Amino acid sequence: MLSKVLSLLGFPDEIKRMNMRQVMYQVLNFAMIVSSALMIWKGLMVVTSSESPIVVVLSGSMEPAFNRGDLLFLTNYEKDPITVGEIVVFKVEGRDIPIVHRVIKVHQGDSNDNNSVKFLTKGDNNNVDDRGLYAHGQVWLRRKDVVGRARGFVPYIGIVTIIMNEYPELKYTVLALLALFVLFNRE
Amino acid sequence: MDEDPPTVNKWDGNAIKNALDDATKSVMMNNICTVECFRLIDGRLIISSLAVGFSLFALGYDYWFPFPLSRTILMVCVVCYFIMSAILTWHTSSVEKGTFATVLNVDPSGIDPNDSWSASSYLKRFDTVYHLTLTFKCGKTKQQRESTTAMAIERYFDVNGKLLYDRVSR
Numbered sequence: 001m002l003s004k005v006l007s008l009l010g011f012p013d014e015i016k017r018m019n020m021r022q023v024m025y026q027v028l029n030f031a032m033i034v035s036s037a038l039m040i041w042k043g044l045m046v047v048t049s050s051e052s053p054i055v056v057v058l059s060g061s062m063e064p065a066f067n068r069g070d071l072l073f074l075t076n077y078e079k080d081p082i083t084v085g086e087i088v089v090f091k092v093e094g095r096d097i098p099i100v101h102r103v104i105k106v107h108q109g110d111s112n113d114n115n116s117v118k119f120l121t122k123g124d125n126n127n128v129d130d131r132g133l134y135a136h137g138q139v140w141l142r143r144k145d146v147v148g149r150a151r152g153f154v155p156y157i158g159i160v161t162i163i164m165n166e167y168p169e170l171k172y173t174v175l176a177l178l179a180l181f182v183l184f185n186r187e
Numbered sequence: 188m189d190e191d192p193p194t195v196n197k198w199d200g201n202a203i204k205n206a207l208d209d210a211t212k213s214v215m216m217n218n219i220c221t222v223e224c225f226r227l228i229d230g231r232l233i234i235s236s237l238a239v240g241f242s243l244f245a246l247g248y249d250y251w252f253p254f255p256l257s258r259t260i261l262m263v264c265v266v267c268y269f270i271m272s273a274i275l276t277w278h279t280s281s282v283e284k285g286t287f288a289t290v291l292n293v294d295p296s297g298i299d300p301n302d303s304w305s306a307s308s309y310l311k312r313f314d315t316v317y318h319l320t321l322t323f324k325c326g327k328t329k330q331q332r333e334s335t336t337a338m339a340i341e342r343y344f345d346v347n348g349k350l351l352y353d354r355v356s357r
Contacts, residue, residue, distance in 0.1 A: 021225065021228055021229075021232070024232055025228070025231070025232060025235075028232060028235040028236060028239060029235070031235070031239045032235055032238060032239060032272075032275075035238065035239050035241075035242035035243075035268065036268075036272070038242055038245075038246060039242050039245070039264070039265050039268045039269070042245055042249065042261045042264070042265055043261075043262075043265040045254060045261065046258055046261050046262045046265065049258075051253070051254040051255075
C-alpha cells in the first residue's frame with residue numbers, strides 16, 4: 001500500500017533499496033532539516049534576547065500601522081528602557097497570546113532598577129486603553145511581561161500562519177506531504 | 188541481477204544515475220567480492236547523528252529550563268550544530284567525492300590488509316553521458332589504479348534498465 005502511495009507521489013523505485021542504512025540515512029536527513037529550522041529559531045532567540053523573536057499580528061487593533069497578518073521582528077535587550085510611543089509585544093499573565101500595542105504611559109519607579117518600570121498600553125485602533133485586557137486587578141504592565149519591542153516588519157506574510165492555525169487539517173496535510181517527500185526522495 | 192531490472196523514469200536524470208549506481212554495485216558484489224565496506228556511509232551517519240543530537244539536547248534543555256536560563260546552552264548548541272553541518276558538507280564533497288560503493292577483497296590468509304575496489308560516478312544535469320570511475324587500492328603497497336569510462340546512457344535503457352551491466356565491470 002505504501003508503494004502505491006509513493007508511486008502516486010512519483011517515487012516508483014524507492015521501496016527496492018530500503019536496506020537498513022538507507023532508511024537510517026533518510027530519517028537522519030529529515031531530522032537534519034527539522035533541526036536546522038529549530039536551530040535557526042533558537043539562534044534568533046539568543047541573538048535578540050527575546051523568547052519569541054518573530055510574531056504575527058493577529059488582530060486589527062494597531063491599524064493603520066500594522067494590519068492583521070503582518071510579521072514583526074522583535075528584540076528584548078535588558079538595557080534599553082521602555083519609552084512612551086514604542087510598540088511592544090507583551091503577554092498577559094496566564095494567557096498565551098502575545099498582544100501588539102503601543103506604550104502610552106510610563107511610571108518610572110526606582111531609577112536604578114530597570115525592572116520596576118510600570119507602563120500602560122493601548123492599541124492605536126482601540127478606543128480605550130488595555131486595562132480591560134490585563135489580568136484581574138492588574139492596572140500596569142511590568143518589564144517581565146514584555147516579549148519584545150518591534151524593530152521591523154514584513155507586511156502580509158503572516159497570513160499563512162493565521163490560515164494554518166484556523167484550519168489545522170491544512171497544516172497537518174502540508175506537514176505530512178513535506179515529510180513524505182523528504183523521507184522518500186533519494187538525493 | 189537477481190531481481191527484475193528496475194523501471195525508471197528515463198527523463199529523470201537523478202533516478203537514472205541511482206539505477207546505474209545500483210546496477211554497478213550489484214555487478215561488483217557478484218563479480219569481485221561480496222563484502223561491502225560501509226565506512227563512508229557510516230561516517231556520514233555518525234556526523235548527522237551528532238548534529239541531530241546537539242539540536243535535541245538544546246530542545247530538551249530549553250523545555251526544562253525556559254529561555255533566559257538556557258541562553259548559554261542554546262548558544263553553544265546552535266554553534267556546534269552549524270559546525271557539524273559544515274563538517275558534514277565537507278565530508279560529502281571532499282572525502283566521498285561521489286563514491287557510492289566500496290568492496291573489500293578480503294585477503295584469504297588474513298595477514299595482509301585488505302584490498303579495496305571503489306566506484307564513484309557522476310552524471311551532469313541534462314547531460315547524457317554517465318562517468319564511472321573504478322579505483323583499486325592494493326592493501327599491501329597502498330598503490331592505486333584507476334580506470335574511468337564514460338558511457339552514453341541510451342545504451343542501457345529502453346523503457347527499463349537492461350542487462351548490459353557486465354560491460355561496466357571491465
